[in-house]
Amino acid sequence: MNAAVVEVVAAVLTQPDGRVLLAQRPAGKVYAGHWEFPGGKVEAGETLEDALVRELREELGITVSADCRWITRVFEYPHATVRLNFFRVFAWQGTPHPHEGQVFSWQRPEAVEVTPLLPANFPIVKALSLPPVLGISQAETLGADSFLARLDVALAEGLRLIQVRDKSLPEDERLHLARETVRRARRHGARVLVNGSADLAQAADADGVHLDAAAAARCSVRPDCEWVGVSCHDADELAQAAAIGADFALLSPVLPTLTHPGAPTLGWARFSALAAASPIPVYGLGGLARDDVALARTRGAHGVALLRGAWT
Numbered sequence: 001m002n003a004a005v006v007e008v009v010a011a012v013l014t015q016p017d018g019r020v021l022l023a024q025r026p027a028g029k030v031y032a033g034h035w036e037f038p039g040g041k042v043e044a045g046e047t048l049e050d051a052l053v054r055e056l057r058e059e060l061g062i063t064v065s066a067d068c069r070w071i072t073r074v075f076e077y078p079h080a081t082v083r084l085n086f087f088r089v090f091a092w093q094g095t096p097h098p099h100e101g102q103v104f105s106w107q108r109p110e111a112v113e114v115t116p117l118l119p120a121n122f123p124i125v126k127a128l129s130l131p132p133v134l135g136i137s138q139a140e141t142l143g144a145d146s147f148l149a150r151l152d153v154a155l156a157e158g159l160r161l162i163q164v165r166d167k168s169l170p171e172d173e174r175l176h177l178a179r180e181t182v183r184r185a186r187r188h189g190a191r192v193l194v195n196g197s198a199d200l201a202q203a204a205d206a207d208g209v210h211l212d213a214a215a216a217a218r219c220s221v222r223p224d225c226e227w228v229g230v231s232c233h234d235a236d237e238l239a240q241a242a243a244i245g246a247d248f249a250l251l252s253p254v255l256p257t258l259t260h261p262g263a264p265t266l267g268w269a270r271f272s273a274l275a276a277a278s279p280i281p282v283y284g285l286g287g288l289a290r291d292d293v294a295l296a297r298t299r300g301a302h303g304v305a306l307l308r309g310a311w312t
């Protein structure tokens with residue numbers, strides 16, 4: 001461990017309605033008055049998990065019952081370089097009370113009203129507005145009409161993030177599919193990313209672009225879109241996704257799939273190690289279903305990405 005880097009744990013306490021707890025840094029600390037996630041420095045001899053449990057007991061008077069590693073970001077402040085080890089916390093005992101004189105606020109990540117945030121926390125809050133399920137279009141296999149009918153059902157049932165993939169469709173059909181997906185998604189406040197180029201995403205009026213690993217490898221700067229996702233299969237590809245400033249990654253294949261039986265998979269242990277080290281949130285892809293969100297989160301995933309499973 002680099003002695004110059006201060007290890008910090010930070011907890012994203014999350015209510016069932018998606019609101020997260022922010023705390024205002026008290027007077028006397030650096031960046032006093034800025035908003036942050038509860039947490040603090042890891043003490044000598046502590047594991048990250050020990051530090052999380054201690055900080056939440058000291059700061060909020062609660063006992064953590066269910067926590068999951070999420071992402072890890074290094075940030076250079078003038079006063080220190082910190083490694084922020086973020087956890088999601090979905091269940092706890094007790095009611096959070098300010099034990100150290102802080103002010104708290106439950107906030108919706110997509111519309112945070114408290115200001116200013118700690119500088120390192122802007123991408124964190126943006127990442128938290130990503131929903132737990134991402135549906136990947138299947139017009140090639142289902143046919144465009146059947147896919148769009150299933151899309152309407154999935155949107156009505158709460159799907160809020162879609163990638164238009166279907167790379168084998170002719171360009172004009174793909175553009176039409178993307179535009180129609182965007183039109184339907186907008187009615188539900190769902191976001192659509194188009195696989196391929198930022199130009200295609202813009203032509204479809206989509207919210208962003210999704211790149212495969214080869215396309216991400218060719219990028220030296222972030223595509224000019226509000227949202228950028230990247231498909232990854234290993235540590236190098238995840239590092240490249242983060243380096244170009246992507247907002248999230250898909251990591252696959254987690255488990256065996258019907259389409260690639262017998263192909264090598266990451267398995268949850270490898271997935272967890274890669275996701276925990278990633279500075280951007282990671283969706284698990286491959287052999288997963290909608291019901292696997294809770295399981296995937298315990299393994300460090302932000303959520304699950306689904307091909308067929310999103311449209312059944």
Ligand SMILES: Nc1nc2c([nH]c(=O)n2[C@H]2C[C@H](O)[C@@H](COP(=O)(O)OP(=O)(O)OP(=O)(O)O)O2)c(=O)[nH]1
Nearest residue numbers: 008009010036037038039040041082084118120121
């Ligand atoms: N707790 C927390 N710290 C954060 C976040 N984002 C962020 O950049 N940081 C930085 C600010 C600080 O440089 C560092 C945390 O150190 P700290 O001084 O608050 O830690 P502590 O509560 O153990 O404080 P202290 O008793 O040692 O003064 O991490 C965040 O969301 N939560």
